[in-house]
Amino acid sequence: MRSLAVVAALAATSALHVADVRAEGDRDAVEWLERIYSASERLSYRGTFVYQHDDEVETSRVTRVVDSSGVRERLEALDGTPREIIRVNDELKCYLPATMTVKVERGMGTKPFPFRRADMPIITQQYDIRKGMVERTAGRDCQAIILVPKDNLRYGHKLCADVESGLLVTAKTFNDRGKMVERFSFTQLAIGGSIDNELLRSRYASEGGGWRVEDHAAAAVDLEEFGWTINELPAGFRRVTTLRRDAGNGHSVGQIVVSDGLAAVSVFIEPLGVRAQPPQLGISRQGAVNIYSRELDEHLVTAVGEVPAESVRRIAGAVARRTPR
Numbered sequence: 001m002r003s004l005a006v007v008a009a010l011a012a013t014s015a016l017h018v019a020d021v022r023a024e025g026d027r028d029a030v031e032w033l034e035r036i037y038s039a040s041e042r043l044s045y046r047g048t049f050v051y052q053h054d055d056e057v058e059t060s061r062v063t064r065v066v067d068s069s070g071v072r073e074r075l076e077a078l079d080g081t082p083r084e085i086i087r088v089n090d091e092l093k094c095y096l097p098a099t100m101t102v103k104v105e106r107g108m109g110t111k112p113f114p115f116r117r118a119d120m121p122i123i124t125q126q127y128d129i130r131k132g133m134v135e136r137t138a139g140r141d142c143q144a145i146i147l148v149p150k151d152n153l154r155y156g157h158k159l160c161a162d163v164e165s166g167l168l169v170t171a172k173t174f175n176d177r178g179k180m181v182e183r184f185s186f187t188q189l190a191i192g193g194s195i196d197n198e199l200l201r202s203r204y205a206s207e208g209g210g211w212r213v214e215d216h217a218a219a220a221v222d223l224e225e226f227g228w229t230i231n232e233l234p235a236g237f238r239r240v241t242t243l244r245r246d247a248g249n250g251h252s253v254g255q256i257v258v259s260d261g262l263a264a265v266s267v268f269i270e271p272l273g274v275r276a277q278p279p280q281l282g283i284s285r286q287g288a289v290n291i292y293s294r295e296l297d298e299h300l301v302t303a304v305g306e307v308p309a310e311s312v313r314r315i316a317g318a319v320a321r322r323t324p325r
Helices: 004-008 024-042 119-128 309-317
Strands: 045-053 056-067 070-077 084-088 089-095 101-106 127-137 140-149 157-162 167-175 181-192 212-215 218-220 229-230 238-249 251-260 264-271 283-287 289-296 300-305 319-321
Touching: 024 119, 024 127, 024 140, 024 157, 024 167, 119 127, 127 157, 127 167, 140 167, 229 251, 264 309, 283 309, 289 309, 289 319, 300 309, 309 319
Parallel strands: 101 212
Antiparallel strands: 045 056, 045 181, 056 070, 070 084, 084 089, 089 101, 127 140, 140 157, 157 167, 167 181, 218 238, 229 319, 238 251, 251 264, 264 300, 283 289, 289 300
């Protein structure tokens, strides 16, 4: 089951610009994409949404406030295993009451939920983008935008944005056979207005001690200084950032984030000796998320992203070990 942390993870890419758009209809569709990204950054809202992948359906509640102090969010699972995510600007706390664990991440930026910013010129090179019909979701008229990949290294998408605000209210992801592999959709949504701060407070933080804290602070670094690099990437993908993350017990994990402007893939590099269980090598999948792991120089290299299996395999395969600087 994909956790809420996947929804809230991965850093932003770069600022929006419109370029290389020829047809008038395409230009209009790209402008709608810009509205989606702008709305996801600047709007406050609260609502209930459904996330579906394979035969599993999860329902969650989200509250987001953007004001002079920055961004605050609260995500809570309404079914399945209890879990909650609290975000204050670039700090994220994930409460897992079943194990009395709090996972803390810092330094990953303030990615808007549910979509991150995108580099529009790169997107227009990798996807054919067009407007669809005006549809209706959660009692709101929404404009459909369809993104068709130009190769088999990325998924297709159908997005639907609230006509009044531009906020994304539905997103569907399709594989190369046209089968839907993931669906996100609001079932109830209120945009703007006064939002009670109590709705942003954790229901678990006030329960006192006993929580085991796992702090996974991230800091930008040049991994080539530690001997790691990434060679030729699949067409359209480029390196966005490199990080070192605290994995606890005195160990750290390297992370390389690559993106095609829309889809993002994280590559994690960790020593094999620190794992309690033998790693699962090769390909695995959770909904639209594909995972590929390989061993390299006594390290485990794992690529994770909402892209086809071939993409994560090739991205993990591009990682190389060299003599540290």
